[in-house]
Amino acid sequence: MKNNQFAIRPTDFDTQIQELQNIHFLTSDNEMITDPIDLFKNFLQIAFVQSHSKAVFKQKLSTYMATPDQDAFEYLNSSSELSVDAFYNVALQLLEFNPDVDFTFEDPLGAMKKIQLKVADHEGNVLTLNELKSAWYWLLATHNKNGHTFIDSLAAKGYFVPFYGEIGEPLLFNGKSMPVFDPHKIIREVVYVESPQDTDEDGKLDLLKAEILRPAESNDGLKVPSLYTASPYNQGTNDETGEKLMHDVNIPLTHKEPNDLNYEDIEYKAPNTKLPEPRKVNSYAEVADETFAREQSYTLNDYFLARGFAVVYAAGIGTKDSDGIRTTGDPEETTSTIAIIEWLAGNRRAFTNKYDNIEIKAWWSNKSVAMTGRSYLGTLATAAATTGVEGLKTVISEAAISSWYDYYRDGGLVIAPGGFPGEDADVLAEETFSRRLQPGDFHKIKPLWDKKLAEITFEQDRTTGNYNTFWDARNYHKNFKNIKADVLMVHGLNDWNVKPRNVERLWNGIRHNGVVQKIILHQGQHIYINAFRSIDYTDIINLWLTHELLGIDNQAEKIIPDVIIQDNVKTETWNSYTDWSNDNNPTVQYGLSADKLVTAPSTNETLTFNDKLDDESFKRYVKHNDDWQKDLTNLTNNKMTDHRLLFTTNNIEETIIDGKVNINLNVASSKNFGMLSFQLIDYGNAKRFNVSPTLLAHNGLAGTFDWREDDLREFTLGKPTDYKMITKGHINLQNRENTYRVNSLEPNTFYPIKVELQPTFYRIPEGHKLGLVIYSTDFGMTVRGNQDIEYSIQTEGSNIIVPVHRD
Known part of the structure; x- marks a missing residue:
């Protein structure tokens, strides 16, 4: 170990x-x-x-x-x-x-x-x-x-049990907060924050339910910081109705009418909406009217409840016990998210219930807030940070979306998040619209919800896959300049749900903001890493939050490396670096020659493949994406030979790919439309990490004495395999310039394209080969029309540019 x-x-x-x-x-x-x-x-x-x-x-x-x-x-x-x-x-x-x-x-x-x-x-x-x-x-x-x-x-x-009730304030050891607060005496209360929006159009500002857990000592004058998790799943989900909305992906790709759009033509501009007046306050209270028994908690938050931090959960607009409707990532949802922060910072009102207009303040709050959570939860943390909201000191964004287009689309194509073909913004909105779970409430809102959901379905535009105003409204990149909270990012290099481009653009997008930024990249998919054995992740977060929220000068910003990356070859190995995916990294250029990647210029050849499979193979791959992946990348299997182009280097020295691989090709389609997909492959027989971490001990990690546990896990090596996919990318051949401008595509005419693969950090061991697979239909992500389209690649002038890490 x-x-x-x-x-x-x-x-x-x-x-x-x-x-x-x-x-x-x-x-x-x-x-x-x-x-x-x-x-x-x-x-x-x-x-x-x-x-x-x-x-x-x-x-x-x-x-x-x-x-x-x-x-x-x-x-x-x-x-x-x-x-x-x-x-x-x-x-x-x-x-x-x-x-x-x-x-x-x-x-x-x-x-x-x-x-x-x-x-x-x-x-x-x-x-x-x-x-x-x-x-x-x-x-x-x-x-x-x-x-x-x-x-x-x-x-x-039980070492700190005698400290309960005796300290009355955070106790530090080695720069980190110790569990001296009795978690069994936590105060649980519910408030309803008044947000500056009326998304359900009822003539009243939306009230948002927030569930709060805080130390008993906060009733005795101790001001405490808050860990805030905005989770649209927190109040329940509609899995059945969401499943009914899933879109069919076994449909053909179609021609798109060319346009000459500029960004200004599709840019989102906030509407000038007149809002209702704030509620009239009838009286004030310091004690909440409502409590709750057990929240849908995040184990990292659980850990801090005994260490003098409050934890706040809110599901946002359109969820059970809150007002409003679901909007999947737009500015209204961001407004809903930061309303809770504004209340914790003393800049917004909340009420003890939805009827009496009795105001309650966060009088126990020290007005310092951190946002935590993975996936949609981390996404809303990123969105909140882009507003520069007062009181938000830091976000810990794990597997977070930074642009919803990069989640549901890529290169002018409808691209599914890994494992969820057919999901889209409308499906997610329905799944998280937990007001449906309260029939009396849902009955009143159903007509409006049906209308708004239909609008999302139309505006997301699955027909073209283009970037449009709908997606521009859900692009947080535009507001990266407003981020003034320190940011700690966590992402899986094998996360094909929230793909790595999302975190890479955040990492590079704020490097000149003057904030402290850290990133941890692991070898997992869409997972949490706070219960891993080989890295002190929870201690990192403890050091970070003790500094950020308690104002302790523990040198967290200097001690924690800027970049921590889990090695993909050696088990239980995490290395620190000064940067990741820097555009100034040196590169290696490979040309294309027959079935080879060569460091010499490409030869002058025309290579072709056809996307149409026999019906039996197509039906099998639709049901068994893993079989398709194996056949697509297998060097010796002939099932996909005519339906792909595969290039490999000779055996190479150890190489670390660091950042965004770019592919430049001259391409033709036999139709007036087409798409290409790409996978970069590490070829070489070796034991590699299992797809999911191994369970080492169920409930093996306790937050403190007689308090919530988490499963101890670790990545372990599996049986030897012949290859590993490093990264991938996609492009609609009619979106050669950008994702909102549609170009014409004349059949059998060659056009230059440039494709940026998802960023990575990957160590290719000595003696392995680097491979590139060029194909069209991606059975896990794209539409699957099984169309008779022949694609041609001119190797001359085509190349692949690989950024490499130099120590």
Whole structure:
């Protein structure tokens, strides 16, 4: 195993002593101890939280080994000195490493180095008293084998329970907040925030339900920050009615009438809508009228509830118990999202219920807000940040959309998010319109909802796939310049749902904003990574939020690397870099020659393939996309030979692709329309990561003592495979200039095209081959018409430009 810790804060000795005192490892009972052996025994006795007698302590201590020949009890009662090896032998066991697997008692320091665990400074082979104190400090801050820091593992056993009700404010250790707030005494309340919009056109400003969880101490004067998750799924979903709206993708691609549109012709401009007057306030209250039993929580938020943070969930307009309608990502939804922040920052009103006009303030809030969440949740965090709303200090955007066109479209084509062919903006709107779940409420809104949903269906324009005003309204890139909150991005390099272009454009779009920006890229698909064993993600977020929301100068902005990327070859390996997908990266250009990618210029050839399959193969691939993917990329399988072009390099040196691969081609279609798809492939027999992380322990990670858990997971290697898709891209041949201008396409006439594949960071091992597959129908993403279209590529002047990483 390898431990990757990026959130350990460098701490001087005096501060270490102070923090050990703050968390009660150094106390009045042990301050006079001068013998390192005695102090080590005392530390262990304190750490064995669940041992309440000397006999049980002896019993537990004797189950640890200090040397190859002595258990810890024998060693500590017979030795006059505390050796460095003995300390780290015990430390490794406290960190739950296995001497039969992870280390030997003869060389614990070698194991510490191999596993990448922190070793305290020491001069000799024996620890002095001060060296022991420092070594214990770093041990507490060190990650164990099962996803916890040692201090968090002690918390899960009840170490901080005696602190409940005694501290009354956040307690810090190594720059991070400790769980000293009783999660079982959390105050739960519901408020209804008045947003500056009337999306359901009832003549009243929309009220939005917000569910709040906050520490009991916030009732006693403690001002706390808020983690806010805007989740349209939070109040329930309409899976059945959403499924009925799914669009048929087994339809032909069609010709589009050319246009000469400019951006100004399709640019979204906010309507000048007259809004209703705000509600008249009848009275004020400090106690909410409504509570709730159990929220649809996010486990990362759960972790912080015991650490002095409030958590707020709101589903937004058009959801159960709120007013309004669903709009899927437009400015109205952004307005709905930031209304909650404005209330938390003291700049908007909320009420105790929807009828009495009794105002309630967020009097417990310190007016600092962070947004958290994955996918649609992270998308709304990104949208909120683009408004520059006051009070939003940071967003942690995980697998977030930055332009809805890049989610449901690509290159002038209707492109499904991976795994959801036929889904579109209208389907998502219906699925999240949870007002439907309350028949009495839905009855009143149904006529308007039917009308608005039909408008979404029409305006999203599945006929052409062009970028239009509908999509421009849902493009957050235009407002990146307004982002003034610090941003921590998390994204999967194999996420074909919210494709990597979404995070790459955010990363590069704010690099000159003057905000702190960080990014973590993992090898997963559309997943959370806060329960991974090999990276201290939760500690990173703890360090980050303690800085951002509590205003603690813990150097989080300097300690956390700007770029952290999980290696795709070595297990449990995360590397830090200074940048990602920089346009100034060096490039390697490959030409096309027959079936080869060559570093020399392309030869002068014309290569062709036809998109039409026999009916049996077509029907099979429609039902089994995985079979199609295997046949498409298989070097030796002839089933797709006539329906693709496949090029490979010779065996290459180790290469890291860093950023956006560009393809330049001269292309012709036998029709007056056409589309091309591309996949970049790593060819070489090797064990590769399984598609999904492996479950290591169900409920293996506890937030703190007797509090919510998460499953411990990790990416593991599967059986050897012959290839791995690195990235892909698509283009409608009639959108050669851009996604809103439609060009004419004369049959059998060659046109130059340029296609930007989804950005990546990928290590190709030495001896592997880089491959490029050019094809048309993508059975997982595009329409599937099985049309008799022949595509031709002129190799002369065609090339592929690969950005490479240089250390």
